[in-house]
Amino acid sequence: MIDILELNMKNKVVFITGGARGLGAGLAAKVISKGGKAFIVDLNAEAVFAQVETLGGEGIAGCQANVCKPADLELAMAECKERFGRIDVVVVNAGILKMGSIEHMNPADFDAVMQVNVNGAFNTIRAAIPYLRETKGYLQVISSLAAAIHTPLMGHYAASKAAVEALADVARQELALDGIDVGCVHPTFTNTAMIQEVNAGVLWGGHKGAFGAIEPEQVIDAMYRGIEKRQRKIIAPKTIAPLVLAPGLFHRVAEGLSRMQGSEQALKKFKAEEAESLTRR
Incomplete structure (x- = not known):
């Protein structure tokens, strides 16, 4: 039996930021396996080429690009079209994660997260519009459960992902007249290199949060289905849907679960170490 998804993705061109590792790299592999073509960009040129x-x-290509620089994205998308002839899907995936309390957070860290996660998303969306207008394509923006449920030590990340969700919602309404559909992805923490780097330290004192992490394949499959069906809201896993769709009702529940799992002790430990680190500077 022929896979319908394979028919739908045959020769479709998917442009992915943050495509050299993690979810972006996994999605590129999935697209190619279904007969599509992927063009990946990342700040790390060596990682892209690897x-x-x-x-x-013939179905994969890529280049170095800094999503904080609009000119980089314009050149990358032009290169993608020159290579493959069109762009059907743009996935706004590039992002960074840092940890820190609001009290002791380095303003430079806050700015870095907002620059990459928010300005980078804005720059990517703007650069994508002319190409997606030509193909009546699909724009997929990666937000997070953190946009809805706000966890201690992640003020900058949560704020950035809430902003990204807002950008996606506005873009959906503005671009509908051009035949462009927009989807927003809300995964819980995913067992990618970025999350592993955070958990490798003493940042949480062993506390893994109220909902834990899921494997990348679950999120990649959800992202791919979202592209194939041009979905407006992609949630992975589906069990967190109530948290994403009605966060106001579940903040207290999430906070209670987190406390039950030791978040207060982990937070005290982190803040004490954070303050001690600042006094040594």
Whole structure:
């Protein structure tokens, strides 16, 4: 039996920011396996070229690009179209995560997260519009459960992902007249290199949050289905849907679950170490 998804993705071109590792790299591999073509961009040029070589074949290409620089994205999308002839889907995936309390947070860290996660998303969406207008394509923006449920030590990340969700919602309404559909992805924490780097330290004192992390494949599959069906809201896993769709009703529940799992002790430990680190500077 022929896979319907394979028919739908045959020769479709998907442009992915943050495509050299994690969810972006996994999605690129999935797209290619279904007969599509992927163009990946990332700040790390060596990682881009390594991923292109790993995936191999005529269906993968990429280049270095800094999503904080609009000119980089314009050049990258022009290169994608020159290589593959069109852009059907743009996935706004590039993002960074830092940890810190609001009291002791380095303003430079706050600015860095907002620059990459929010300004980078804005720059990518703007650059994508002319290409997606030509193909009546699909824009997929990666937000997070953190946009809805706000966790201690992640003020900058939560704020950035809430802003990204707002950008996606506005873009959906503005671009509908051009035949462009917009989807927003809300995964819980995912067991990618970025999250592993955070958990590797003493940041949480062993506390993993109220909802834990899921494997990347779950999120990649959800992202891919979202592209194929041009969905407006993609939630992974589906069990967190109430938290994403009605966060106001569940904030107290989430906070209670987190406390039951030791978040207050972890937070005290982190803040004490954070303050001690500042006094040593």
